Amino acid sequence: MVLSPEQQFEEMREEAYFCMEGLGRLNPEKVDFYIDYIKFQVEHGFYDGDANLNILKLYQFSPDLITRSSIDIVHLILVKALMQLPKEDYVFCRAQLSQDMIDDNLTKKIDDVATLLETCLFPKFWSVVQEEKIFSEMAGFVEAARCFICHVIQLTYKNIEIDFLKQLLGPLSTDQEFDEILERHSWEVNGDSVFIGHKEEMVESKEIVEKMPIEVVRPLLAIR
């Protein structure tokens, strides 16, 4: 019986979960399983952050596992983690890298891309990302990036100019794609701008009044 990719992923996820119980996660003999697992994730567009991060942990604890091709796995792990923005997966991974891994050219490139995303320099992000194969070959990368970009737009804008919005969303193959994105987020076109959402309550005049919690006042109550 041939399992669908979803079913295969479920099986691998369960196996990974049991392998990583307690001290089991440091067992170096399982590293090949985790490597196959992430390759599967990359190919079919699934994600298991815990298992991927565990590969980095194994490299940290058992450096003799590191071969010449290990750095490629590290790159896959980093890009997959980057796709989870605004979640903190990328920082978790970044904190587990050795100096050799950091000094690698492609790692530096991935790090630059991460910075571009975190500083929201989205137009530049799209042009840099086209320079490296790893991004174009990663299933779901473009969608994940757009998801993050739309999240930030949602936080910031009430109305945004259409031209600028298109710049932020990166190369769109058809107008239909653009309309689909608008529909997914319930954004409406309004002449030359797009209405994102009402934001006025964010900037209402507020006065912050002092609160005195009881622990602070308690010592006073004891004074006769």
Added chain:
Amino acid sequence: MAWTGNTGGGQQMAHMQMMYYPTPAVESSSGDEVAEAVVNFLKWLYHFINTNEIYHVENMYEDGFYKISEFYFKDKPWPAPEVVQEITEEKDEQSIFMILYRELYYRHIYARLKPTLEHRFDSYSNYCELFAYLLAADEPVKIELPNKWLWDIIDEFVYQFQSFQQFKSKAGKINEEEKNMLRDEDDAWKVTAVLNILIQLTEKCNINAQLQAIEAGEPVTEDIAGEFGMKTIYTMTGFFSLVGLLRLYCLLGDYHLALSCIQHVAFKDKDMMALVPACQITANYYAGFAYFMIRKYANTIQLYQSILGYVQRTKQFFQNRSFQAEDINKKNDQMLALLAISSYFCPLRLDESVNIQIKEKHSEKVTRLQHGDMTVYDELFFIGCPKFLSPVVSENSSSPFGSSGPRGLQLQVFKAEVEQQRLIPTLRSFLKLYTSIPISKLAKFLDMHENEVRCCLMAFKHKKEIAKGHGGDQTTLDIDFYVDKDMIHISDTKIARHYGDYYVQQILKLKESNKMIIGAALTTPAVAPVTPVTM
């Protein structure tokens, strides 16, 4: 009071409190002689541990051990374990009392003297014996120990591992003989073994399941905790091991596992960690540090504020324990440094007392932060960060303080965030001045292209959202805004002047002054009694 073998009577108890206080007449003897007070202490401790009189054990541990160390063993070790075995007439050198005594013996050496490599190996074997005693038992052990002692065991265990890694990484200072010993005994202090022990201690009592039940407000039954978890010694050791793991994972740069350790821990005043102040401080520091590294500054600020307040309130209880007070002061300073950075990236209202402390300790650095000086970040980070470790230390490893050592690697992660935050404070200071401003005008002020400004505005929002963490009701001092095409609309938040904190401080000060005046009046009979100033 000398040991007579007779343990009845409250009168003996009262005298016992006195007997191990240093008596000037008995000199600290050299050679094989053990002072009488020490002999008594050991005999009583042996007795109480074997009869499980936990209240007395606690007294002797917290008070007696420290006082005797101060007076008799300031710069030399406690009597050798073999000698103690003779004194207490304990036949079994692997009895739990001897294991516990050896733990104290080595802990003292690490604290006051310099441990040799042999000490390190022997101490490790002793820890293995101790944990095997707890873990390998078929049914829960009968002994009970005070919580403070259990915490100190776990804390010291992690500390000695840290010390061992640091020792190994100082390649230049290890002589040939030591190098050979290291090669022969390569089982001792392995990181996997240390982790394994801590993990097993947490699993033995199902501490995570217990914490989840407590979180949900349900009672902890034997179904949840298991047979071992129903005994305090296992539950508390399990809980302290959880904090030990939190610390160890932070030291190894694994913030994901560090935070997963405490996912069910409530960090409230009344929970398990409040039983031992040192544990509470350690747990809050490392949890706050993990949040700091993943940029959730609001969480860090919340944890550090509450623990710093706690330390202020309980300061007087630590005064008589000099080495503990030192430890706590160090953590205090570390947290202040990290708070300085956190509140710069995520302006939240800080308690007045905390603000004052930061000003006292780091005012020059805070000013430099506000002026955009990039070098001050390194300084503050080095003050605030823990002593990072690498799990594998070989003879060729780089120095722990070098730029590619464990600390250097974490600094690089932090500097990436510093770089990403670079333009935000300037943006914030301009936006504060307006309730609305066109993007083109702001771009002129900042000397940037309009699109760059647009991106910077989005980055501000993105970073702010991340820093929020779990939310909570902390008062933000930060502005908020939204963009409507080419116009920025900014919030107009007014903060009412906070008088309360200041009043409370002054009232308490006045109360103290009154106390002093009355006290002075009572001890100088010639002076007429002073009527206290009533409030």
